[in-house]
Amino acid sequence: MQINIESKPAASATYDRKKKRLVETIDRLYARNARASLQKMLSKIHPADLASVLDDLPPAHLVDIFYAIADTAMAADVFSQLPPDLREQVMRESSLERLAGVLEHVPPDELADLIGELPEEQREQLLALLGRESQDEVESLLQYDPDSAGGIMTTDIFSLPQTLSVEEGIENIRSHEDVEMVFYLYLTDEAGRLAGVVSLRQLLLARPDTPLHKIMNRRVMKVSTDTDQTTVAMLVDKYRLLAIPVVNDDNLLVGMITVDDVIDVLEEETTRDMLKMAGTSESETLTQSSFKIARIRLPWLLAAFVGGLAATAVIGRYEAILAEVLVLGAFLPVVMGMAGNVGVQSATVAVRGLATGAIDVRDTVPLVLKELRVGLLLGSFYGVILAVYGYLIHDSIALGEVVGLTILGNMTGAALLAVLLPMIFQRLKVDPAVATGPFVTTAIDILGVLNYFVIASWIYQL
Numbered sequence: 001m002q003i004n005i006e007s008k009p010a011a012s013a014t015y016d017r018k019k020k021r022l023v024e025t026i027d028r029l030y031a032r033n034a035r036a037s038l039q040k041m042l043s044k045i046h047p048a049d050l051a052s053v054l055d056d057l058p059p060a061h062l063v064d065i066f067y068a069i070a071d072t073a074m075a076a077d078v079f080s081q082l083p084p085d086l087r088e089q090v091m092r093e094s095s096l097e098r099l100a101g102v103l104e105h106v107p108p109d110e111l112a113d114l115i116g117e118l119p120e121e122q123r124e125q126l127l128a129l130l131g132r133e134s135q136d137e138v139e140s141l142l143q144y145d146p147d148s149a150g151g152i153m154t155t156d157i158f159s160l161p162q163t164l165s166v167e168e169g170i171e172n173i174r175s176h177e178d179v180e181m182v183f184y185l186y187l188t189d190e191a192g193r194l195a196g197v198v199s200l201r202q203l204l205l206a207r208p209d210t211p212l213h214k215i216m217n218r219r220v221m222k223v224s225t226d227t228d229q230t231t232v233a234m235l236v237d238k239y240r241l242l243a244i245p246v247v248n249d250d251n252l253l254v255g256m257i258t259v260d261d262v263i264d265v266l267e268e269e270t271t272r273d274m275l276k277m278a279g280t281s282e283s284e285t286l287t288q289s290s291f292k293i294a295r296i297r298l299p300w301l302l303a304a305f306v307g308g309l310a311a312t313a314v315i316g317r318y319e320a321i322l323a324e325v326l327v328l329g330a331f332l333p334v335v336m337g338m339a340g341n342v343g344v345q346s347a348t349v350a351v352r353g354l355a356t357g358a359i360d361v362r363d364t365v366p367l368v369l370k371e372l373r374v375g376l377l378l379g380s381f382y383g384v385i386l387a388v389y390g391y392l393i394h395d396s397i398a399l400g401e402v403v404g405l406t407i408l409g410n411m412t413g414a415a416l417l418a419v420l421l422p423m424i425f426q427r428l429k430v431d432p433a434v435a436t437g438p439f440v441t442t443a444i445d446i447l448g449v450l451n452y453f454v455i456a457s458w459i460y461q462l
Contacts, residue, residue: 076105150225153255307442375415
């Protein structure tokens, strides 16, 4: 039997067409004030898809259509998945009473993040409209650093005393349907301290009358409330966990971080690192002001500008040889461009490895030796090609030697420099992402130009 599978572009095009028709239908129902039909249609759409649809609707219709979602819990799910600018619009154009009704159903950790971004006066007004339980949860989460385990955890956690039996544990789980993601059953002692953990598989396979403390694992992978969110993400990824418990200084169980929270952290950290490597900032994505964007980029580009002036000064220093052998100028772009590309590649690998924990500063020597071999291999390959090209096109052995040796030295040096800089920044307790982009490129440009003309002066004896 043959099964036809659509290619990714075809599947994407089909999805886009269906989404476009859905957007048009929803907006048409809204324009006709067919509220019952609109609510019925919205209820059949997955929250993630509905959030995407709302993003394509006319901004003037967004809030009214959002509040046409009859199921408040579903509206809360959709709200959580809206892009930041749309969430801000809904919060700005909604009455506090109406908004509070939706936010009551948002998970505590996400609710704390949302409320924490509001102006203080609006935050206090909104908190006052929430139920006492939601208020307490949000206020307890707001006391933690947003980038810490305490800031991303949820307090909606299920735990049981270790003295219960397996049968009692299963009955307790069945009676708590509203608890978020019971991947593991965390067990506490009489003081509420985390004592152990039992997987659902262990729970179902054990005899009903077995005490939970007999089958629990006492070596629990856990984090404290002040643990950095990146460290939490690395632990969850390394040990393939679905959730990780959070404890305070007294080892009291105060929350849990689930794998979906970790995915959000990894996405946030990856975006932040990529923007830093490009010499800009994540705040640029949150503003539409050309002046603000220019102000964010200006300091980083200043490094490249100063480096460019330094490279110009080096070229000026060797003005005589450039005047004697004019063809050297024609090869300058390819010599510098290849070195810059190798540098960016090596720096990206190093920075990403440091960010994810795959590379440690103790790995500096092995990593440098590895990149030395990579640089030599790539430099030798392209050096031979460029040397042959220079000889054949300009009928000059000396030119071939210059460009060949230069590209060998520049690509090898660029690979080493791009690895060493992030390692040095890491040792200095500076974010290694700032070692890439303008900094690496500028250093490679200056040293590459210098290397080019030093080799040319030596071979041409000028």
